[in-house]
Amino acid sequence: MIPFNKPFIIGNELKYIEEAVKSGKISGDGIFTKKCNQFFEEKFGFQKVLLTTSCTDALEMAALLCNIKEGDEVIVPSYTFVSSANAFALRGAKIVFADSYPDNPNIDPKSIEKLITEKTKVIVPVHYAGVACDMEAIISIARKHNIFVVEDAAQAIDSYYTFSDGTEKALGSIGDFGTFSFHETKNIIAGEGGMLSINNPKYNERAEIIREKGTNRSAFFRGEVNKYGWVDLGSSFLPSEIISAFLYGQLEHLEEIQTKRISIWKKYITELKTLEEKGKISLPVIPEYATNNGHMFYIICKSYEERTALIKCMKEKDIHPVFHYLSLNKSEFFLNEEKEIDIPNADHFTDCLLRLPFYFELSVAEQDLVIAQLKEFYNA
Ligand SMILES: *Cc1c(COP(=O)(O)O)cnc(C)c1O
Numbered sequence: 201m202i203p204f205n206k207p208f209i210i211g212n213e214l215k216y217i218e219e220a221v222k223s224g225k226i227s228g229d230g231i232f233t234k235k236c237n238q239f240f241e242e243k244f245g246f247q248k249v250l251l252t253t254s255c256t257d258a259l260e261m262a263a264l265l266c267n268i269k270e271g272d273e274v275i276v277p278s279y280t281f282v283s284s285a286n287a288f289a290l291r292g293a294k295i296v297f298a299d300s301y302p303d304n305p306n307i308d309p310k311s312i313e314k315l316i317t318e319k320t321k322v323i324v325p326v327h328y329a330g331v332a333c334d335m336e337a338i339i340s341i342a343r344k345h346n347i348f349v350v351e352d353a354a355q356a357i358d359s360y361y362t363f364s365d366g367t368e369k370a371l372g373s374i375g376d377f378g379t380f381s382f383h384e385t386k387n388i389i390a391g392e393g394g395m396l397s398i399n400n401p402k403y404n405e406r407a408e409i410i411r412e413k414g415t416n417r418s419a420f421f422r423g424e425v426n427k428y429g430w431v432d433l434g435s436s437f438l439p440s441e442i443i444s445a446f447l448y449g450q451l452e453h454l455e456e457i458q459t460k461r462i463s464i465w466k467k468y469i470t471e472l473k474t475l476e477e478k479g480k481i482s483l484p485v486i487p488e489y490a491t492n493n494g495h496m497f498y499i500i501c502k503s504y505e506e507r508t509a510l511i512k513c514m515k516e517k518d519i520h521p522v523f524h525y526l527s528l529n530k531s532e533f534f535l536n537e538e539k540e541i542d543i544p545n546a547d548h549f550t551d552c553l554l555r556l557p558f559y560f561e562l563s564v565a566e567q568d569l570v571i572a573q574l575k576e577f578y579n580a
Pocket of ligand 1: 254255256280281284326352354355380381382383392393
């Protein structure tokens with residue numbers, strides 16, 4: 201059986217968990233959390249990061265940091281995971297859906313511009329498949345209208361954007377805030393886990409407070425205040441040392457993980473090129489300004505019916521590709537309140553995008569089987 205995803209252990213994950221337990225401190229912000237934070241800040245140039253229990257939590261923190269209030273509008277691509285929208289809806293925001301490009305699931309800046317009103321407070325670019333959105337265009341729209349940019353970089357660790365002046369920046373370090381996931385389906389995993397990057401030091405202190413249940417506990421432990429208490433809104437967003445210890449075990453092998461994943465990605469694209477040339481499927485496009493972090497590999501089928509037939513055919517051979525995102529404009533939650541709207545490119549990806557098995561331990565033989573099965577289906 202070839203699953204869609206498989207969690208893996210690569211180094212000292214279990215040893216570090218044992219060390220954390222034996223150290224006598226397994227709640228948050230101990231040695232391993234600090235090691236992870238330092239790793240991310242040094243490697244990717246983030247001004248400041250805070251580990252969280254999920255990307256969803258990091259998005260909720262970002263919504264609090266942007267002071268989202270009832271009636272504020274937040275522009276989100278319709279083709280995304282629920283959390284990109286839900287985190288802001290929880291604070292009372294009205295979610296406004298932008299469309300993807302026709303040939304790339306990322307948010308199209310031209311679609312954003314039309315949606316801006318006086319109430320727009322945030323734009324949430326989602327770097328789908330770890331491939332950068334056009335951040336220069338998005339940042340320029342945001343600056344013009346004085347609105348926040350929160351990058352949903354859940355899939356985008358170790359991926360970069362190049363500005364027209366040649367400057368390259370890590371995804372998650374460009375907007376006001378960036379949010380990452382270490383869920384078992386992402387490149388670097390901790391079971392469940394996430395991170396908030398804060399790109400303007402003005403928000404450092406408040407972010408710490410929000411993450412520590414609305415208290416100034418972090419400042420207290422640094423000896424900056426002589427008692428701590430309730431000073432702001434907040435929740436419990438910090439992960440235990442057990443999670444950070446596992447994560448650090450993975451981070452020590454970041455390069456090996458990325459090299460392997462990128463080689464899997466390249467093999468898929470090389471082998472499937474002929475199907476694209478014959479006009480049977482479309483393959484992912486990486487724009488000039490973006491890098492590829494080997495997060496996932498997808499194909500675009502011609503129709504919903506064809507995709508359904510392909511999945512059935514693969515499953516008969518015990519290969520398990522998956523489709524995803526029912527675009528949010530078609531979700532039950534949205535349709536409870538609002539009337540149905542079409543977001544054409546997002547709807548197309550909802551119907552036609554298929555993700556192929558992709559995980560660190562995917563063997564050459566397994567990948568060959570997936571490719572052979574796809575070719576058999578399309579050449580039949
Ligand atoms: C995985 C994912 C999330 C959620 O991450 P969690 O860590 O599971 O909360 C959010 N947005 C996108 C685009 C994702 O792919």
